[in-house]
Structure formats: C-alpha cells, structure tokens
Amino acid sequence: MSAMDAPFTLIRPDENGPAVLWGGVYESGSLKYLTYELFLEEAPKDVRGFVEISGSSTALALDLLGRKKGLPTVAITDAPGRDHLMRRGFRGEVQTITNxxxxxxxxxxxxxxxxxxxxxxxxxxxVRYVELWGLQLLRKVRKNWPEIRYLVCGFGTGATVAGLYRVFAPFGYSVMGLQARPGDPVPGWRNYALQNLGDQDLFHSYQEKIPLPIPSETEGSGAGALDSLLRYANTYANPEQVLVISHDGRPRDRGLSERVTSTTASASPAYDELRR
Structure with a gap:
C-alpha cells in the first residue's frame, strides 16, 4: 500500500460522537507505516538495517518495512516497551535499556x-512525510466529512500532530495532541514538559502553536490510547465535529470503510483497543 494513495478508513462509532481515522487497517497496525514508507524512499539504499528508540508504532512500522526490504530491525526500548512489542508481533531484535x-x-x-x-x-x-499523506486525508475530510472542525491525535514524537497541523490549520481546523498523564503512561505517548530534548526536539518549534492537553483523571486514568482519545473528544460541546486520529485502532467490522451512524454501534464495542 502506498502512502500517496492510502484509502483512509473513517468511521463514526457513535451517531453523535467523534469520527475516527482508523490507522490499524494498515499493514503495520499503525499510521507510522505511511510516514516511514515515504521516509525510506529518500533514505540511503545501502544500509545494514534499521534501529530506533521505540517500544511501539515506529518499531512495528520499521520492522515490517525492513522485512519487505530484506533488512533487520532493532528496537531499543525499556522493559514495558519490549513487552508491548512482543504482544504486537514484532519480529526484530529488542535491546532493553534503562535510560x-x-x-x-x-x-x-x-x-x-x-x-x-x-x-x-x-x-x-x-513532519514533511506526514504532510504528504495528510494532504490525502484533508481532501477526503473536506469532501465527505464537512462537519469536522477539530483533530485530536495522541502526542508521541510530535511528527504526526505537527504534520497534520501544517496541512489542516490553514483551512481553519484546530489540531491538538493529547499527552500522557504523569504517572499514567500510554505506549507511544509522552508528556512534553517531562520528556523533551529542548531546542533539538522535533516538536520544539511547534510547542506554542499546537495545544497539548492532558486528559483529566476521569477522562484518561488507566485507559489505553484510543479510549483516552474518545473520552477526551466526547468532552467537546459538539463531539461530532471532532476527528480522532487513532494510530493503532481497528474497527471490529473490517468491512466498514465509511460513515457508520447506527445507534447500535456504540463507542465501546465498535473498536478493538490496539495500543499505540
């Protein structure tokens, strides 16, 4: 599947709730696959393999892309990240670190x-590679989902939310990244105040432009990525105007590819929680 012609799957699990972009329909179970597919098109061709600090989506995407190219992938992560990757079917090598x-x-x-x-x-x-597939998403949203005015994405490295901001904000959309609560980690998410690399951080130049809300205890405590995003989106006065960007979420009914408005498809049973 090419990132430039990705058939984005958008579904509204609940008739009056937020819409969801289901990233889990892609081969790696993550929208990161689209970003890194484009990234690797411009990367050196004579590399021995791929290595990254990741215990979630990036490692999974590089693992799949590496296997397609006949190259190994090494994930550098902590023990929880190692366990998460093993649950998700990561086939590369994991090196466990403590800092x-x-x-x-x-x-x-x-x-x-x-x-x-x-x-x-x-x-x-x-960020530029996210923009490339984000433009495809923008065209679909403007054509088929005119009521959408807000995009909410889990905040990890910041590349996805920054790329979507650059694409959608000029057309009047509000774009934000939902952070992990301190002490309540979500695989692939981070808290920017506690975990950043200063002016070298990818998100540094966007921190004053893009809101990074933190879910309240009732909205996100103990919840996985998708559940936290949906709970937060439902706090809006008009949640039907919100598009949740779910990196790893998959609708239960894989045959659904467009809008679902049946009241029988409630937010709770309509998706599988595949943590980012």
Missing part, C-alpha cells in the same frame, strides 16, 4: 556500523 543515555549510545553505535537510525525525536523531516 535514554544508554539508548542513544546504542543507536549511535549501530549508526556508525552502517545501520539507519531515523532519530525520530529530532528529525524534523518526518
């Missing part, structure tokens, strides 16, 4: 040995 300094040293070592390290937390070029 970011150790992770950076390992990635740098692999890079010096000829491996490709995308440097996802600092690589501003990744």
């Amino acid at each position: 970011l300094d150790e992770a950076h040293r390992l990635c740098l070592q692999y890079e010096q040995e000829g491996w490709l390290w995308p440097r996802q937390f600092t690589n501003v070029a990744l």
Whole structure:
C-alpha cells in the first residue's frame, strides 16, 4: 500500500460522537507505516538495517518495512516497551535499556556500523512525510466529512500532530495532541514538559502553536490510547465535529470503510483497543 494513495478508513462509532481515522487497517497496525514508507524512499539504499528508540508504532512500522526490504530491525526500548512489542508481533531484535543515555549510545553505535537510525525525536523531516499523506486525508475530510472542525491525535514524537497541523490549520481546523498523564503512561505517548530534548526536539518549534492537553483523571486514568482519545473528544460541546486520529485502532467490522451512524454501534464495542 502506498502512502500517496492510502484509502483512509473513517468511521463514526457513535451517531453523535467523534469520527475516527482508523490507522490499524494498515499493514503495520499503525499510521507510522505511511510516514516511514515515504521516509525510506529518500533514505540511503545501502544500509545494514534499521534501529530506533521505540517500544511501539515506529518499531512495528520499521520492522515490517525492513522485512519487505530484506533488512533487520532493532528496537531499543525499556522493559514495558519490549513487552508491548512482543504482544504486537514484532519480529526484530529488542535491546532493553534503562535510560535514554544508554539508548542513544546504542543507536549511535549501530549508526556508525552502517545501520539507519531515523532519530525520530529530532528529525524534523518526518513532519514533511506526514504532510504528504495528510494532504490525502484533508481532501477526503473536506469532501465527505464537512462537519469536522477539530483533530485530536495522541502526542508521541510530535511528527504526526505537527504534520497534520501544517496541512489542516490553514483551512481553519484546530489540531491538538493529547499527552500522557504523569504517572499514567500510554505506549507511544509522552508528556512534553517531562520528556523533551529542548531546542533539538522535533516538536520544539511547534510547542506554542499546537495545544497539548492532558486528559483529566476521569477522562484518561488507566485507559489505553484510543479510549483516552474518545473520552477526551466526547468532552467537546459538539463531539461530532471532532476527528480522532487513532494510530493503532481497528474497527471490529473490517468491512466498514465509511460513515457508520447506527445507534447500535456504540463507542465501546465498535473498536478493538490496539495500543499505540
């Protein structure tokens, strides 16, 4: 599947609730697949494999793309990230670390040995690849979902929310990234105040432009990524105007590819929670 002709699947699980872009219909179970497919088109071709600090979507996407190219993938992550990747069917190698300094040293070592390290937390070029598939999404939303005015995305590296902001904001849409609550982690999400790389961070230049709300205890405590996004979107006065960007969520009925308005398809049973 090419990122430039991705058949985006948008469904409204509840008649009066938010719409959802279901990223889990893609092969890696993540919209990250679209971003990294484009990234690798411009990457060096003579690399030995892929390595990244990731215990979630990025590692899964690189693993699939690497296998298609006959290249190995190494994920550098902590113990929870390792366990999450194993549950999600990651087939590459996992090196478990306890701190970011150790992770950076390992990635740098692999890079010096000829491996490709995308440097996802600092690589501003990744925003441009999100923009490319984001333009396809914008066309579909404007044509088929004219009531949508807000986009809410889980906040990880910031590349997805920044790319969507650059595409949608000029047309009057509000775009924001939902952060993880301190002490209540969600795979693939981070809290920017506590986890950032200063002016080297990919999101640094966007922090004053893009809101990063944190769900309240009742909205997100103990919830997975998709459930947190839906609960937050339903706090809007008009939740039907909100589009939730679900990196890993999949509708139960895989045959559904467009709007669902049946009141029998409530928000709770209409999706499988596949954590980011």
